[in-house]
Amino acid sequence: MKIIVIHNEYGTFSGEEAVVQRQVELVANMGHHVCRFSRSSAEIPHMRFGRVRAFCSGIYSFSSKEVMRELLREHKPDIVHIHNLFPLISPSIPGECTRLGVPVVMTVHNYRLVCPNGLHMPKNSVKICERCCGGREYWCILKNCEVSLPKSLGYAIRNYVARKARLYLGNVSIYACLTHFQKRRLIAEGYPEDRMAVVPNMAQRIDLPGEPSLGEYAGFVGRLSPEKGVAVLLQAAKSLSNVRFAVAGDYSAMRDMVSKATANIALQGHIPSESISSFYQAARLIVLPSTCFEGFPMTILEAMVHARPVVAPRIGGIPEIVDDGITGLLFEPGNAKDLAQKIQYLWDCPDLCRQMGQAGQEKALREYSPEKHYDRLMAVYKKAIELGPGGFSPGSQGR
Numbered sequence: 001m002k003i004i005v006i007h008n009e010y011g012t013f014s015g016e017e018a019v020v021q022r023q024v025e026l027v028a029n030m031g032h033h034v035c036r037f038s039r040s041s042a043e044i045p046h047m048r049f050g051r052v053r054a055f056c057s058g059i060y061s062f063s064s065k066e067v068m069r070e071l072l073r074e075h076k077p078d079i080v081h082i083h084n085l086f087p088l089i090s091p092s093i094p095g096e097c098t099r100l101g102v103p104v105v106m107t108v109h110n111y112r113l114v115c116p117n118g119l120h121m122p123k124n125s126v127k128i129c130e131r132c133c134g135g136r137e138y139w140c141i142l143k144n145c146e147v148s149l150p151k152s153l154g155y156a157i158r159n160y161v162a163r164k165a166r167l168y169l170g171n172v173s174i175y176a177c178l179t180h181f182q183k184r185r186l187i188a189e190g191y192p193e194d195r196m197a198v199v200p201n202m203a204q205r206i207d208l209p210g211e212p213s214l215g216e217y218a219g220f221v222g223r224l225s226p227e228k229g230v231a232v233l234l235q236a237a238k239s240l241s242n243v244r245f246a247v248a249g250d251y252s253a254m255r256d257m258v259s260k261a262t263a264n265i266a267l268q269g270h271i272p273s274e275s276i277s278s279f280y281q282a283a284r285l286i287v288l289p290s291t292c293f294e295g296f297p298m299t300i301l302e303a304m305v306h307a308r309p310v311v312a313p314r315i316g317g318i319p320e321i322v323d324d325g326i327t328g329l330l331f332e333p334g335n336a337k338d339l340a341q342k343i344q345y346l347w348d349c350p351d352l353c354r355q356m357g358q359a360g361q362e363k364a365l366r367e368y369s370p371e372k373h374y375d376r377l378m379a380v381y382k383k384a385i386e387l388g389p390g391g392f393s394p395g396s397q398g399r
Helices: 015-029 041-046 050-057 062-075 093-099 138-142 149-164 180-188 230-238 256-260 276-281 298-305 336-347 350-367 370-387
Strands: 002-009 033-040 079-084 104-108 174-177 196-198 217-221 245-248 265-269 283-287 310-313 328-331
Touching (some): 002 015, 002 041, 002 062, 015 033, 015 298, 033 041, 041 050, 062 093, 079 093, 079 370, 093 104, 104 370, 138 149, 174 180, 174 370, 180 196, 196 370, 217 276, 217 298, 230 245, 230 256, 245 276, 276 283, 283 298, 283 336, 283 350, 298 310, 310 336, 328 336
Parallel strands (some): 002 079, 079 104, 217 245, 217 283, 245 265, 310 328
16 A cells, blocks of 8 residues: 655654654555655744744645645555644645545544644643634634734634635545544534544553562653643642652743752653653653643553553543553542542552553553554555545535
């Protein structure tokens, strides 16, 4: 099978970049021909009128459309797989695929199809916001969700144009959601149920040195930003003086963490991907305190593969991944007291930590293995080819 994979990288390596890279390697290793069409947001500062061009291409780009046309004619792919189009590649791409008769699969990594900033949460807030649902993108401007009017305006316009011109609804054959929660939200917004599939992220097998140790701390891995529940974590840690915490992630965007962190929190900064396994192995449990709707956090998968229990919020699709009381514990989102109680409970029960960690590892290697991921992905590609490029099958509904 010939596949063109499209992804606009974020400029700094993220979980999404890792997902795309691993998926491409998996498919290529199985004998398929993969061509990548990539851009990076890191290009913007070095481009002439970079921000203006990014603003425009996020809405529609004729130049990207031409590049896509040439790629389609040169490679003659069976499938085009889209991961992210913003801001430099643009939503003009799916329509060109339809015009040249190639089916499109789009992986839904976040909630950008229904929320301009993809988080259902303004940057100046830590509360879920659903005002833009139902085709009311103007709320992104009114609430200045990006804390930058030009950026908020650009995000709102690109969602509005894509929705009104049916740039996705008329051209994407299959939407590959990461969780059933995500799938339900898109269906509620008018996306066709018969063109939905659920393809969770993939777990990577690793070689662990013998029996896992008990672990020395409660660990956090990821981007340190408000929607990740950093404030909730700090508050919970403050009440748990007997528990050691270790935070792996760049905190340059939240410098106040240094002053707010209590003595039992070690800020380790960004840890390179080749060294992060040691961080998981030294943890007793992993904490994900997010207050936003997550996609499918790689932190949870990596913790499970390393046989570490996870304490995570009961929000979005997370309860589909973390089985409460089996592979970890769920707490009320934003509730630092509840989070602290769940962390303390696991910290004081080392045998339970090992038991839950083992259960999590078994689930990861059973449900999210490379083999299972490949089978799901190939089933999606097959269905997309059967449905054909663009439009809806008879009787489908779309907003």
